[in-house]
Amino acid sequence: MEAITYPTGAKRAILVVTAISCALLELIDTTVVNVSLREISGSIGATTTEIAWVITAYSIANVIVIPLSGMFSNFFGRKAYFTSSVALFTMASLMCGFSTNLWILVFWRFIQGLGGGGILSTSQSIIMDSFPPHKRSTGLIIYGMGVIIGPSFGPVLGGYITDNFSWNWIFFINIPIGTMAAYLSWSHVPDLSGVEKPRIDWPGIFCLVVGIGSLQYVLEEGSSKDWFDSSEIIWCFITAITFMVAFVIRELKIDYPAVNLRLYRNFNLLMGNGLNLLIGIILNGTLFAFPLFAQLSLGWTATQTGAFMIPGALISIPAMIVVKTLQEKIGLNPKIIIMLGMIMTAVPLILISFSSPDSNSSNFFWPFILRGFGALFMLMPVLGLATAGLTGKDLAQAIGLSNMLRQLGGALGVALMGIYINQENAVVRSSLIGNISQYNPQSTETIASYTQTLQNSGMGPDEATSAAHQLIDSALSKQQLLISYDHSFLIAAFTVLLCVPIVLAIRYKKQPHSKEMDIAH
Template structure:
């Protein structure tokens, strides 16, 4: 059966009211997504300023991510409970106040506590923003809503490192948080004025056990993904404990939600095959987008010596090209193009971008990466927009809010999973590459001997004694070996991610597509 019918009493905002509403919602979504990555490049400065260790400062990211991923799937239920206007405005206000308090924090655990509260507010922004944007259009114009939200999904995480790097290099880390305050105040005012409650929504019964199981399961899983690499995974009793909690919590959550009439998260929506496929693809998009975005700044800063500001500025053209990609996708979707073809094209372009990066050398510079990132920008939007459409096709009102919450949660988890997997891979690959390169440094290899001798002679010419010159020569050789090893590991990482992405092709081909005269996404619901 095909689900495209809509209630006749729904009214949609028009004119300036619609555009103010859209700007408010997408600004809040971008704010939330920026704050998932903006702190990453500033951790070193923050840790030095507040006296935290490298391990402790990671909690600034972990606390936000855990709160975020717990609240996102609950946002549909909370929106119905309090009314969308009140819930969204309160989320903006909480996010803004917590941002201000983060900037004022002078102690690690105070900062971590406020980051957790900021994540609670931010979790309410992302999914509610998407449902607000998509509910602002009738079904035949929903592609426009997908374009607008897709812009936020692509630009938010990408602008985070740029903004964080610039502020870190030129101002104080406190301004990473203070910058949210004026934007948040304006957004809260506009939200209260222009966001409307969904019609015909009755207050739901509170599924306390479902919320509790979700918080335990998803919170524990996010903690494992964030902290697993640092704790050496299952060699840590703490990670093992949280893994057990995650399995118990998620299992109990699924059983609970499928057995009651008032679930906190309506998992029954995923009886629809395409909705389930869309959410699964959201997980994959999160792994790809965040995983590759995580590895590139590390690669150019560690192996090629770029600054945080250089790295961020370089990524701007690739992000701007997504606007061109959006226009192309919007027109194609409105003409009824098969979403599978669009997603596969985006996948192919992303694979090409990763393969191109995998041939980097110590002499590579920004000109070598320009076209790969242009290709990435177009490929990303070709994947993101049809996937967003699949994950919400044919839904309105509270069902749309529930589907949006789950698909966004999966994308967030996908991002954490992508970073965790890349960390694991790079750690093992770097050890493997280094172990294979070290034997080449020996007295019988003329290349390494000439290299060491040239450095030794240079040190001697600068006034160092024979022993000191030899010691410094081997230290510099080891440093060069480490840098080369990291470069090879990153190159292998890009290639492996590109090849693994091809495994998504059969999944994409399983998507059920039924061409319709309506340009809105249509689902074949079996």
């Protein structure tokens, strides 16, 4: 059997830099648009509801392509597919910047998402294939750092560009980077050896596109349409379930599946992907909730919130070094590293859940630093354990499945956090409002004090009384939001515990290695 060779030196460095640059380009673009939606909607004349499609279209295209990227890589060749994905993403970015109409922009965002989905999984497999198995954690750590840093820097970068230039430049900035990345990709990315050109499973692809696309639409748009009170969401959910079941049945029956679900016979891959789903729910759900909490409950500006998130993202660099040392130098069991990551993720959430109206950035700085460490400690070893022993086309397919589940987990986390906060708001308000009555001396005195102050400022008795009640209602609303978000962070902390049985179930056996096993070229 021919020995597997791995790149070294400058060749490996160029490969890794090319792949991580492309991944960062895609990951930043998932969030860079969020803070510019108001300016975009004003420029192209779209409503608040309509402009949300700029984000939804990208997410749907992303999650459709990610699981198929392994098959496309095998069919077209990894070099051609990766370079084409970068070129498609870059070209779509240019067209997004030139768009003057909502639906033209949505169309090009969808095309951009198709290119981005191909970039994300293929770049990860390129990085992992650049290292021998016993050093694969290095590749995972480099990729994981991009996964964390990219979405965190997106809002800050988007806000700065929009404030100082125009929203079009959040897309134009991709052009020089994408062009250089496409050149480097075509020049240096190798094709996988020994891979036969597969048959295309068109019915399977159709079922996946309709099923996953419908599910992502439900998760993205459900909250704005009151979930299952909307017939549109109900039909999309039924469609998602029907086509996903059809997809699974077909893929398990045929010899040339678009997505090789038989890989889930690998117990570790099954457990690892389940863990990926839960991690996506926890990390994305809390990342969605905190900016809203800071702005609505504590009065932070969008710029303050975005800037605050940066140190927690940058901490992934020293965290990367720590994880690499623990795995490669000390040889610590990856399951222990994941469990440490869970603790470092849960503890900050518990601390944040005790926030008060007087809380400020200094109260959250160290919890977010600890969370940054925890996120990397969880993310990195998971994929390494799940894909242990997989190489070539099986590795590419496994990475596509893992990324798809993490992406769906992120959308699910945002949706679940939104549902919980909305429902908790109603529960907390009904509990608090009972304290405001004529039978509560404290509330009566507060209303009387407000009324008197307003009358002294020139208001009439009736007007002052009405304004006093509005002030009380405003204070109540702010308090209920604060309590609801505190409860949501506490629930997220306990949700981390759901990951423990999965981690314990993953099988780990330390593999000895020798340098003679790796032939560098």
